[in-house]
Amino acid sequence: MCGIFGIFNVEHAQKYAFYGIYALQHRGQESVGIAVSDLADIKLIKRSGLVLEAISKEDIESLEGSIAIAHVRYSTAGDLGLTNAQPFLKETPFGKVALVHNGNLVNYTSLKAELEKEGVSFEHTSDSELFLALLGRGTYVPESISMNPLDEELLPHIFYALSRVKGAYSLIYLFKDKLIAARDPYGFRPLLMGRLKDAVLFASESCAFDILGAQFFREVKPGEVVVVDFHGIRSYFPFKSPRKAMCIFEFVYFSKPESYIFGDWVYNVRKSMGRQLAIEDDVDADVVVPVPDSGIVPAIGYSQEKSIPLELGLIRNHYVGRSFIEPTQELRDVKVLMKFNANRPVLEGKRVVVIDDSLVRGTTSKKIVSMLRKAGAKEVHMRIASPPVIGPCYYGIDTPTREELIACKLNQEDIRKFIGADSLRYLSLEGLRSCVKNYQEFCDACFSNVYPIPLEDESCLSKT
Secondary structure (H helix, E strand, O other), X not given: OEEEEEEEOOOOHHHHHHHHHHOOHHHOOOEEEEEEEOOOOEEEEEEEOOHHHHOOHHHHHXXXXXXXXXXXXXXXXXXXXXXXXXXXXXXXXXXXXEEEEEEEEOOHHHHHHHHHHOOOOOOOOOHHHHHHXXXXXXXXXXXXXXXXXXXXXXXXXXXXXXXXXXEEEEEEEEEOOEEEEEEOOOOOOOOEEEEEOOEEEEEOOOHHHHOOOOEEEEEOOOOOEEEEEOOEEEEEOOOOOOOOOEEOHHHHHHOOOOOEEOOEEHHHHHHHHHHHHHHOOXXXXXXXXXXXXXXXXXXXXXXXXXXXXXXXXXXXXXOOOOOOOOOOHHHHXXXXXXXXXXXHHHHOOOEEEEEEOOOOOOHHHHHHHHHHHHOXXXXXXXXXXXXXXXXXXXXXXXXXXXXXXXXXXXXXXXHHHHHOOOEEEEOOHHHHHOOOOOHHHEEOHHHHOOOOOOOOOOHHHOOO
């Protein structure tokens, strides 16, 4: 997963990009980058680490312009480190072009090898580079498209690049005088448009608009390409959408609860998941304890449905990042102990229902159960507000192999024993689907093993 942001037509665009991408920090912690156009040239800074720590005042002052894009990175394909930090900037037949991308391509290896045979050189090991490498190598315009004369030179090349890739992408191209945003025909990853006076904004989640005082305008639709320049906003649909396949895990974990994505509020969906989990559950308990932060909202729903009081039995240290998003298991293990502390007066002698958003590898849950028992909990009942994760994601979430997924190795009773809980229960797949509008329009392959796009090569099983 990654977070992307773009803004067009505002003075000091780099400052807006800084705050916009800061609001999306939860979507990636490895690196941050900002590219800015002053209408004559595009300049770029990229740094490892968190936005507030990595980008200095001097960095911001070194950039100046009225158009900007920004990116926070969480690797799903390609090598770790600053090498693959975005935005990418490349000299093309259309001048300098910068790009930010959220998603994962399932034909990266084969398409890259094909282009290398044709003499194309690559600077990175990330699938995102393909969107720039393909510019100028062909054109594509569907017969159904009525092209605005303003776009006749450039857009056929954009359409061609998008036609060659397969998989998940929400992306923004930065040209010196325009932004072009696109979302794959399945709509795997969110991408929204906003307004701030005369400025047009794009972001992975609506929370990036809130921090700037901007207004949510609409979502970029699956298969849509949006051009924003000084002549206005123009929209095209060069690719038919075989079906929508929006990532349901965005609601389960990744997106912030106050965000609006996929036509719904994350908070409402997440709370419904907790309520449905309670409906499916028959455990008796004294207190409901959420695993902060993503377990809080479903725990509220669970608590209200069951009429069991909710207490903060786990206190989170917010100066430590999200354990799931770290690239190595060793860092995940250490951070669990750094991140949470048990609240003994809430737990001692109590039958505790612990609500977490998901159970992927099981290591975090095991440490949490142990922590609660040491703090005096009489019983610990683990409740997961999503189904067992039984399939790797090929579209941009860090569940790359079945071997890492505990539900692929152990049955539910064995998982319960592994984590040390008195009982374990997941939200059913049918229950999860009941919490979203039009569940047929969502991808739940990680829970169902039904994949909208088949894997074509092994690229998306390695780390961006």
